[in-house]
Amino acid sequence: MSKDERTLYFPKASLDRLKIYRRLLTETDSEYISSEDIANKLGINPELVRKDLSYINYKGKPKVGYHVQSLLDELNELFGLKKTTNVIIVGAGHLGRALANFKGFSKYGIKIVGIFDNDPQKINQFVGELVVLPLDYINRVVRRFNVEIGTICVPEEAAQKIADLLVQNGIKAIWNFAPVKLEVSEDIIVVDEDISQSLLTIKHLLERKQLEKAGEK
Amino acid sequence: MSKDERTLYFPKASLDRLKIYRRLLTETDSEYISSEDIANKLGINPELVRKDLSYINYKGKPKVGYHVQSLLDELNELFGLKKTTNVIIVGAGHLGRALANFKGFSKYGIKIVGIFDNDPQKINQFVGELVVLPLDYINRVVRRFNVEIGTICVPEEAAQKIADLLVQNGIKAIWNFAPVKLEVSEDIIVVDEDISQSLLTIKHLLERKQLEKAGEK
DNA sequence: TATTTAACGTTATTTTTTTCACGATTTAAT
DNA sequence: ATTAAATCGTGAAAAAAATAACGTTAAATA
Structure with missing residues (x-):
């Protein structure tokens, strides 16, 4: 897969998650991280993480996981953060x-x-x-x-x-x-x-939570 | 469908769109608006608008469209904007x-x-x-x-x-x-x-646009 | 009042995305 | 050197979402 092809298409939702993975990685101290670790922190499942990373053609190591720094580099590149x-x-x-x-x-x-x-x-x-x-x-x-x-x-x-x-x-x-x-x-x-x-989101969630509570009784 | 049920579940993406519809409605002067009008302004298709509105059980009028003020009211209610x-x-x-x-x-x-x-x-x-x-x-x-x-x-x-x-x-x-x-x-x-x-989004889009341009040549 | 038409509402179909399942690979331990 | 264990990668299945298709309704017009 050429460099051109690999940025050509993948799901919008994946792109959003890749941004979140990136942020998570900046907060990660260890050298390697597994798809399961990432998934757990985000409340999603590991297969999805692996699939997302496969879109950018990034390879992990079996039994070890993903190399934090190099994955971060790759994502920084993807998002064009390296050039000013x-x-x-x-x-x-x-x-x-x-x-x-x-x-x-x-x-x-x-x-x-x-x-x-x-x-x-x-x-x-x-x-x-x-x-x-x-x-x-x-x-x-x-x-x-x-x-x-x-x-x-x-x-x-x-x-x-x-x-x-x-x-x-x-x-x-x-x-x-x-x-x-x-x-x-x-x-x-x-x-x-x-x-x-975002206030709409917050207020909606608060509302819904109240409804749920009322429903329980 | 009871009031409780109707807020119970619908797609996250629909919720996001409902927020956008709401904003669009606040910018709308006419009395009625059709699903097609909404869709055109947002670059999506009208069936999706109708489906989204069906989740909140809001009914439009055939041949006329949706009553802007009352739909806005409904959405404000949904997002809990009416109470401080x-x-x-x-x-x-x-x-x-x-x-x-x-x-x-x-x-x-x-x-x-x-x-x-x-x-x-x-x-x-x-x-x-x-x-x-x-x-x-x-x-x-x-x-x-x-x-x-x-x-x-x-x-x-x-x-x-x-x-x-x-x-x-x-x-x-x-x-x-x-x-x-x-x-x-x-x-x-x-x-x-x-x-x-969001900067990641912007930079990524800029990057991709450049790649596309390069690819065309 | 009947007919036409525009736009809705909803079921069916297609597409997209996620989850599942399992074989492949690498490391570590025996 | 073999074997075991953990984790990846990916094709297949399932689920979810978007689109298409079409019947229904309400307004306008003749």
Whole structure:
């Protein structure tokens, strides 16, 4: 199987699990880990782990398991964490600033190279080591740093406009924190990070738990 | 089908889609919407929309579609958005403060009633209308406001300890922004909001797109 | 009022994903 | 050097989910 083929297709659910395996591995101290260990920690079954890993054509050792470091390497490669990607943030509100200040991104090969806002009060303010720039500077920062990812941290009313602006300026992927469905051309990657949505999950689970409890009685 | 039964089981993927339908409906002005409209906007097919809605036993009108407001009501009910839930935040760093300041939660029946930190420098600082309190105040705030959900916004090293603390104090669900797998007893709901994980998705998609492009040539 | 039509609801089919089962491989022990 | 034991890898079976097909219903129109 060639390198091209192996990234060609496998189930979305597997991809999501691979991300989880990756995180688990970063928290693992031992040299080897078995599919059963992984499965137990995640509450799934080991065959599924083995199958997922077979999609990326990663081989374990019988009787020993998977070599943690080399599997981690492989997964980091799969997710493109080994090369640095430059990212800009649009919106210097609380969230935008929180992201710009977050130290953990470097582990993922992410570098924040610019933060923008249209509020004159915010422009020129420092955010960590960056200075908030007006929106017209997006173009030159994108060119200068070869930026592929744009992060939207503006209120939902402004989100679509900013998305358009980013696309115009050559952004390839949008990380969208605004709670709206953006309309962009097919070749633009959009990943929604609508944190309010998780609240739906939590509240739903709480509700259900209560119903279950009521049902038991 | 009784109310109890109808929340009993349906596919996880359907639940996720229902959340998306809900958001779409909040952005919809017309009185009715058809399964086809919904499907088109989301890039899925209409039968799937109808099937998802059949799980919650919601009936549309032939030739007309679904009544937007009443479906929205139904979904809000399903996700427990109609009643207010009190929430606390542990960790008054950039992220914790960003969350405490976020105005959008009220739409989801969420009220932030406390923010906590162990850093003496942060204690007593104002965050919006709240004052940062030391960790030992968690207990009384939880009791006073009947808090069910605790939000973890502390560095990953501290996350497990805070989780334990929250559980001790009677928290039922944890909204975890720290990038670690928390170990808690089975009856505690944990929803991970590891935003770095989305970066894996974005980077992977970017990588794959490049491979595809290379393959075309 | 009968007819047409658009969109729903649901059963059947197909596809996808997961689980099962078992042979193959590697290490360790006798 | 054999044998035993643990764990992998993978094809087959089962389960779950998505899609297709089609009958049903309600609105609109003649």
